[in-house]
Amino acid sequence: MSWDDWKWQLQNRITELATVQKSIELTPEEEASFTAAQDRFSFSVTPYYFQLIDPKNPFCPIRKQVIPRAGELIQQPNEKEDPLAEQKFMPVKGVTHRYPDRAIWYISHVCAVYCRFCTRKRKVSSPEETPNRKEWEEALNYFKTHKEIKEVILSGGDPFTLSDANIDYLLGKLKSIEHINHVRIHTRHPVTLPMRITESLCEILGKYFPMYLVTHFNHPKELTEEARLAVERLVKIGHVSVHNQTVLLRGVNDDLNVLSELNYKLIKFGIKPYYLHQCDEVFGSSEFVVPIEEGIRLMFALRGRHSGLTIPNYVKDLTGGGGKVLLSPDYLLEKKGTSYIFQNYNGDRYEVRH
């Protein structure tokens, strides 16, 4: 076992304050709140992702994503445990079926790294939330009997924490359901554990062409040589179509040059920038939230200067389960207090809060 082995990386994850302190100069505020914040939502980082942290810079964008902070313990009035109401639309354990044509299946609640802004921190990192084999069959049966479902999105946690054999089994079952048009996988492993994207995993994915994968790079520092090789394996061996969703995060990527470099590098690696997400209103996330007008200003600047291929759609998932809306500068009508009123090309109006 070694650095390049994904199982070694998982087994050697950094989970303790004392281990962090050996390598990183934490601020007094970080030290004081670490344990309480970790009790609220697990702390865990792979050695690979940990070494991307600048040990002396408290503003390091990697550190900001993974080191617990006091702000996570404060719940603002607009923040929810389950901001997207995923539990409300759950017909069987582990499946959210909100829109008729697609369903999300949370096949793991484990991740290589726990991101402090995670929308699903209410359940991610809790092993008991991960569906068991009996619950897999119940979910598969639900997909079989609901012929309106055209797309299944494998999500989590991280689906790639499952073994190759289990991934092969689940993809085989899904692909054998005639009315399912395609399968999409949401994974952050190309970012936090690129060694998980092995040739053998990619050969399995290649059996189920076409396969769509959405990953989650937030900063150009994450686009390392290891990540580049992982994406190359996905594309060349797995024949996977790779997309990226970035969450707009204060102090991480709320900067024109950072977003520009990120998007160009993604394209260079073979990844299409897909979404720029407004941070969800999940409890303890307010330190990460960038005002929508600032997001719109950044999108305007990106669109004016850069290749259309590098431009993601700026979106927000409405709190309460209303679905995703486009925060296009073209649709913004007015700002009313803390709300923004948008009108899309159909004439539909929608109100989005900060």
Ligand code: SF4
């Ligand atoms: S990898 Fe995704 S699911 Fe896991 S903690 Fe990060 S944001 Fe949440």
